[in-house]
Amino acid sequence: MPGNTKKSADSGLTAKDYYFDSYSHWGIHEEMLKDDVRTLSYRDAIMQNPHLFRDKIVLDVGCGTGILSMFCARAGAKHVYGVDMSEIIHKAVQIVEVNKLSDRITLIQGKMEEIQLPVEKVDIIVSEWMGYFLLYESMLDTVLVARDRYLAPDGLLFPDRAQIQLAAIEDADYKSEKIGFWDDVYGFDFSPIKKDVWKEPLVDTVDRIAVNTNSCVILDLDLKTVKKEDLAFSSPFEITATRNDFVHAFLAWFDIEFSACHKPIKFSTGPFSRYTHWKQTVFYTHKDLTVKAGEYIRGTITCKPAEGNHRELDIDISYTFNPREPNREPVSEDLSYRMC
Amino acid sequence: MPGNTKKSADSGLTAKDYYFDSYSHWGIHEEMLKDDVRTLSYRDAIMQNPHLFRDKIVLDVGCGTGILSMFCARAGAKHVYGVDMSEIIHKAVQIVEVNKLSDRITLIQGKMEEIQLPVEKVDIIVSEWMGYFLLYESMLDTVLVARDRYLAPDGLLFPDRAQIQLAAIEDADYKSEKIGFWDDVYGFDFSPIKKDVWKEPLVDTVDRIAVNTNSCVILDLDLKTVKKEDLAFSSPFEITATRNDFVHAFLAWFDIEFSACHKPIKFSTGPFSRYTHWKQTVFYTHKDLTVKAGEYIRGTITCKPAEGNHRELDIDISYTFNPREPNREPVSEDLSYRMC
Numbered sequence: 001m002p003g004n005t006k007k008s009a010d011s012g013l014t015a016k017d018y019y020f021d022s023y024s025h026w027g028i029h030e031e032m033l034k035d036d037v038r039t040l041s042y043r044d045a046i047m048q049n050p051h052l053f054r055d056k057i058v059l060d061v062g063c064g065t066g067i068l069s070m071f072c073a074r075a076g077a078k079h080v081y082g083v084d085m086s087e088i089i090h091k092a093v094q095i096v097e098v099n100k101l102s103d104r105i106t107l108i109q110g111k112m113e114e115i116q117l118p119v120e121k122v123d124i125i126v127s128e129w130m131g132y133f134l135l136y137e138s139m140l141d142t143v144l145v146a147r148d149r150y151l152a153p154d155g156l157l158f159p160d161r162a163q164i165q166l167a168a169i170e171d172a173d174y175k176s177e178k179i180g181f182w183d184d185v186y187g188f189d190f191s192p193i194k195k196d197v198w199k200e201p202l203v204d205t206v207d208r209i210a211v212n213t214n215s216c217v218i219l220d221l222d223l224k225t226v227k228k229e230d231l232a233f234s235s236p237f238e239i240t241a242t243r244n245d246f247v248h249a250f251l252a253w254f255d256i257e258f259s260a261c262h263k264p265i266k267f268s269t270g271p272f273s274r275y276t277h278w279k280q281t282v283f284y285t286h287k288d289l290t291v292k293a294g295e296y297i298r299g300t301i302t303c304k305p306a307e308g309n310h311r312e313l314d315i316d317i318s319y320t321f322n323p324r325e326p327n328r329e330p331v332s333e334d335l336s337y338r339m340c
Numbered sequence: 341m342p343g344n345t346k347k348s349a350d351s352g353l354t355a356k357d358y359y360f361d362s363y364s365h366w367g368i369h370e371e372m373l374k375d376d377v378r379t380l381s382y383r384d385a386i387m388q389n390p391h392l393f394r395d396k397i398v399l400d401v402g403c404g405t406g407i408l409s410m411f412c413a414r415a416g417a418k419h420v421y422g423v424d425m426s427e428i429i430h431k432a433v434q435i436v437e438v439n440k441l442s443d444r445i446t447l448i449q450g451k452m453e454e455i456q457l458p459v460e461k462v463d464i465i466v467s468e469w470m471g472y473f474l475l476y477e478s479m480l481d482t483v484l485v486a487r488d489r490y491l492a493p494d495g496l497l498f499p500d501r502a503q504i505q506l507a508a509i510e511d512a513d514y515k516s517e518k519i520g521f522w523d524d525v526y527g528f529d530f531s532p533i534k535k536d537v538w539k540e541p542l543v544d545t546v547d548r549i550a551v552n553t554n555s556c557v558i559l560d561l562d563l564k565t566v567k568k569e570d571l572a573f574s575s576p577f578e579i580t581a582t583r584n585d586f587v588h589a590f591l592a593w594f595d596i597e598f599s600a601c602h603k604p605i606k607f608s609t610g611p612f613s614r615y616t617h618w619k620q621t622v623f624y625t626h627k628d629l630t631v632k633a634g635e636y637i638r639g640t641i642t643c644k645p646a647e648g649n650h651r652e653l654d655i656d657i658s659y660t661f662n663p664r665e666p667n668r669e670p671v672s673e674d675l676s677y678r679m680c
Contacts, residue, residue: 025680026537030518033525043526070528094532178370185373186383188410192434197366340365
């Protein structure tokens with residue numbers, strides 16, 4: 001995996017912040033727009049289906065720069081309401097203006113939970129709400145609030161389905177670069193940091209050849225029916241080694257579907273698909289496993305908002321591995337991670 | 341230049357933050373420690389000069405994980421005081437402990453301006469205070485406070501010299517990727533964002549072959565004598581084209597020197613030196629220049645903390661270019677940038 005180390009602000013005597021945003025206010029929008037797996041999937045789902053959008057009332061939850069709202073207007077929507085709490089919406093207003101769509105798109109700054117749309121119901125809700133590991137700092141809660149309050153009984157959601165997949169990977173080199181590094185830092189023992197680094201899932205790109213098991217769906221969301229409480233979940237999993245190899249980590253990614261389209265449109269953020277800015281999420285195990293093709297790793301993954309901070313995710317993975325031959329020890333671990 | 345787009349948090353309906361730190365609290369420390377141009381320069385400046393550190397009292401301003409304090413202890417310092425306002429200092433305490441240096445290193449959480457050291461004076465101040473473009477969110481103000489309050493008259497500063505250099509670059513492809521992109525975003529005009537993007541210096545790596553002028557020192561700081569007010573500066577510059585080429589941007593970087601060392605140690609964050617996490621800083625011009633080898637670009641660069649937010653930097657660049665032949669138009673611009 002590329003060693004594009006991640007950054008944080010917890011450094012320095014004064015606020016010597018290395019937030020990327022501290023030197024690029026537009027970078028995230030540039031990155032999301034240039035993520036064409038993401039943006040073209042939305043564009044095609046919307047603009048290839050004018051028969052679904054023509055003369056419809058659309059709500060764009062978390063409209064950002066307004067790109068999805070403009071796709072909907074181009075697809076023939078009667079009117080689009082874009083809602084975003086961020087200051088970006090002031091730019092979105094200017095963008096909609098220069099693109100001469102102000103008469104068909106109304107942008108509202110505020111929290112979905114607090115604002116009042118000028119309409120009772122909408123026919124379609126579009127939203128790009130997904131976060132890392134699908135649920136980390138995602139806007140799904142907000143989309144569900146919008147759905148329950150505004151979506152007409154026969155209304156449509158774009159997208160309307162999301163799945164999280166789990167597999168395992170061989171990752172010796174990068175694991176030692178990310179975890180082992182702290183054992184000897186220029187001759188000093190940094191193990192007090194190592195144990196915290198271990199608890200933190202790593203968001204990064206993984207080469208498909210690192211995956212050495214099949215994958216298992218650990219969450220399958222139908223956005224039309226899912227409830228907020230379903231987003232805290234516990235799922236058993238069983239994955240099977242596809243070759244003789246070592247396992248150093250579990251790997252998670254998500255897939256998205258727009259099933260309301262004439263021809264269903266899907267995209268994956270997994271290692272077998274093109275790069276997206278969501279990358280994948282790596283959970284390093286403490287023990288390394290020596291697996292043979294056909295052997296199982298069985299376990300349970302639990303994910304819930306952290307106590308006291310609902311923007312953080314607590315993810316626990318308990319697994320057991322029983323090798324076929326007695327010359328390899330059975331392995332089982334109960335691992336706890338936090339995305340924060 | 342690699343298109344590693346920068347990220348910000350100004351996105352989404354709920355706090356869908358893409359701060360890198362939102363998924364790596366240790367990444368910045370990992371990145372800084374793994375920046376071996378940085379870390380090995382400090383290590384060598386300190387540990388190759390035990391004759392300067394033996395039995396001395398040292399203050400480490402912004403000690404972070406404590407690595408510099410530990411270098412000083414290893415170099416024979418009698419006692420090291422490490423000060424940092426961030427929570428990281430709790431980890432530093434544990435790290436110093438496991439490395440059995442607690443008797444020689446005292447770590448204090450707080451603002452340099454507010455805390456009281458248990459000593460009247462220190463013999464040496466070490467600090468890694470540099471930010472992007474040297475001064476952006478840097479800790480230099482704080483180092484100067486520490487110097488004026490605690491450094492003995494004949495005391496030493498590590499480092500004790502910093503320079504900012506300015507040159508020009510050819511950067512057509514990346515300029516169109518970063519600036520031109522906003523002209524046509526999936527068929528929409530995003531020019532309202534383009535004009536803001538232009539005002540923001542880009543922190544990124546630049547290939548040495550892109551540099552097509554000589555460089556000019558625009559700031560030269562002697563840390564023993566510099567005053568806080570000197571950090572708001574205005575400097576004339578004159579740079580000379582080294583080949584027939586096009587100029588798309590000005591480029592700034594900084595160089596650091598530890599001149600107190602037996603053998604002075606220097607490192608550069610410029611395009612002609614190895615990668616550092618500070619990269620370089622790019623200021624895109626609005627007009628592109630057609631220059632011939634030997635022709636001058638003359639101007640003035642002004643840098644000061646932004647009104648109302650001293651963590652932001654206002655940087656103005658005014659320049660004039662007079663080509664030798666009349667068939668090329670003279671060009672002059674007054675450009676304003678903000679690092680925020």
